[in-house]
Amino acid sequence: xxxxxxxxxxxxxxxxxxxxxxxxxxxxxxxxxxxxxxxxxxxxxxxxxxxxxxxxxxxxxxxxxxxxxxxxxxxxxxxxxxxxxxxxxxxxxxxxxxxxxxxxxxxxxxxxxxxxxxxxxxxxxxxxxxxxxxxxxxxxxxxxxxxxxxxxxxxxxxxxxxxxxxxxxxxxxxxxxxxxxxxxxxxxxxxxxxxxxxxxxxxxxxxxxxxxxxxxxxxxxxxxxxxxxxxxxxxxxxxxxxxxxxxxxxxxxxxxxxxxxxxxxxxxxxxxxxxxxxxxxxxxxxxxxxxxxxxxxxxxxxxxxxxxxxxxxxxxxxxxxxxxxxxxxxxxxxxxx
Numbered sequence: 001x002x003x004x005x006x007x008x009x010x011x012x013x014x015x016x017x018x019x020x021x022x023x024x025x026x027x028x029x030x031x032x033x034x035x036x037x038x039x040x041x042x043x044x045x046x047x048x049x050x051x052x053x054x055x056x057x058x059x060x061x062x063x064x065x066x067x068x069x070x071x072x073x074x075x076x077x078x079x080x081x082x083x084x085x086x087x088x089x090x091x092x093x094x095x096x097x098x099x100x101x102x103x104x105x106x107x108x109x110x111x112x113x114x115x116x117x118x119x120x121x122x123x124x125x126x127x128x129x130x131x132x133x134x135x136x137x138x139x140x141x142x143x144x145x146x147x148x149x150x151x152x153x154x155x156x157x158x159x160x161x162x163x164x165x166x167x168x169x170x171x172x173x174x175x176x177x178x179x180x181x182x183x184x185x186x187x188x189x190x191x192x193x194x195x196x197x198x199x200x201x202x203x204x205x206x207x208x209x210x211x212x213x214x215x216x217x218x219x220x221x222x223x224x225x226x227x228x229x230x231x232x233x234x235x236x237x238x239x240x241x242x243x244x245x246x247x248x249x250x251x252x253x254x255x256x257x258x259x260x261x262x263x264x265x266x267x268x269x270x271x272x273x274x275x276x277x278x279x280x281x282x283x284x285x286x287x288x289x290x291x292x293x294x295x296x297x298x299x300x301x302x303x304x305x306x307x308x309x310x311x312x313x314x315x316x317x318x319x320x321x322x323x324x325x326x327x328x329x330x331x332x333x334x335x336x337x
Contacts (some may be wrong), residue, residue, distance in 0.1 A: 003078045003152060004094065005134065006069060007059040012084030012304070014108050016285035017088060024079065026069050026139055028062070029106030035098060040067040050163075069110065070098045072284045077147050079114050085243050085302045086254060086282025087193050089119035089134065090157055105164040117156055122252040123190055125155050131190070135183040164199075189307050192325065193252070193280060200217045201250035202229050204305070205278050207321050211313035214238070226300070232276075245272040248279075255279040260287045263298070273297065278306060 006024045008014035014025050030050035037043055044063040047054065054062070066083035073094045074081070081090040096113030104111070123131060130151065133143040151161045152272040196204045206216045209230065215238030217231045233239055245267045249255060260277065267275045277283075282302040283291070291300050301309070310317070314327060 003080050003148050004068075004073050004140075004141045005080045005082065005136070005143060007084075008081060008083075009107060013257035015081065015083055015085050016288060017108060018081060018114070019116060019120075020285050022092075022095075022114055022116060024069075024081070024094075024112045025104075025108040026066070026110045027107045028066055028110060031066070031110070033102075034066070034070055034110065035100060037067075037070060040064060043067055043070075051162075061138075063268075065138055066110075068142075069078050069112065069294065070141045073112060078152065080089040080134065080143070080152070081120075083120055083282070084304055087118070087189055087252060087280065087303050088282075089123060089126070090116060090154065091118075091152065092116040099174075113297055121155060123162070123186075124252075127151070127161050130161070131186070132183065135186065137182070163203075185304075185307060188310075188325070188327065192249075192307065192310075193303065195324065198252050201280065202248045204321065205246065205248050206230050206232075206308070206316055208309050208313060209244075210318075211316035212309075214244070227262065228270060231272075242274045243272050244274050244276050246276045246278065249277075250280045252281040254282045254284045255287055256284055257286050257290060260290060267297075275299075276301065280306070319326045 006026055009024055009027070017023075018025055028047075028050075029249065031043075031046055034043070034046075037046075040063050043066050045278045046063055047059045047066075052061070062224055075094055075096070077094040079094050081092075083090060092114040094112060095115040099111045099113070099326045101109050101111050129146055130143070130148060133145060133148065147162075153173045155161050177235045202218055206218045209216050209232045213236060214232040215236070218240070219228055219230065227247075228245045231238070231244070232246060233243040234241060245263065247259070247266070249259070255277065256334070259279075260283075263275050263277050267273075277291075277298065278301040280303050283300055291298055308326070311327075314322065
């Protein structure tokens with residue numbers, strides 16, 4: 001049983017577009033319309049021309065991924081999109097053949113139609129072996145081990161994930177290389193998401209802001225204080241700019257425009273020019289579009305952004321936080337092929 005995966009950008013930059021338009025996208029923007037391609041070797045030849053500095057082994061690897069996206073995904077196959085902008089995984093069924101969409105940005109022209117099944121499912125619903133399988137360094141790959149499709153379908157249906165059954169892997173199935181950095185960051189993210197729910201997430205964000213040099217006040221009386229979870233400012237007493245109204249949501253649900261508009265109302269009440277919205281569950285596309293227009297006023301942090309901020313200031317965090325989130329930096333040799 002097979003589950004296909006195709007990521008929507010290294011940093012999840014095409015995730016909202018994929019979910020809103022019912023599509024899967026891959027990059028390789030230097031390659032033009034591949035509708036007439038019949039073999040993997042043809043793709044390899046095109047890659048060698050389009051990316052002359054790419055090493056032969058990498059060319060073969062990329063050709064295989066592109067070929068799978070074009071030819072191996074079959075109508076009705078289960079499809080997964082592990083989200084980078086929130087701690088969840090979107091699932092759907094492959095619903096169309098390969099299409100080249102000329103008017104799209106170059107990293108979203110190679111496309112397949114996907115019928116998404118409900119809302120993305122929190123990562124916490126899946127066993128660790130399934131989550132680990134989604135940690136491939138590849139852009140396009142299949143998850144085939146341990147009854148993956150059966151167990152995922154159980155979760156999609158609202159049931160608990162059944163026990164693992166070891167299913168033999170076909171001889172021609174190469175073990176996809178694992179992105180160690182991605183796996184590590186995701187494990188940290190999952191840990192934080194479990195441990196810092198509700199007001200604890202507000203406290204964590206406050207500590208990150210303190211480590212960044214802000215004077216911080218955490219609001220413990222929401223009704224009386226107008227809904228600002230955190231107030232933060234620069235300078236010895238917090239009077240200097242930037243002065244922030246901060247809203248924090250720890251749920252796995254993506255934030256809507258209503259919540260975003262409430263932050264802007266709170267900013268106006270407190271006379272703050274700038275705002276920060278931290279949403280562990282990420283943001284809907286409408287919010288991200290509105291935030292682009294508010295670039296000089298408001299910033300959005302999803303789970304990935306918060307984890308990055310923790311990495312950046314980890315050595316400056318309070319010892320209590322370091323004890324609760326025990327991390328250690330290591331160096332690994334990267335395979336440059």
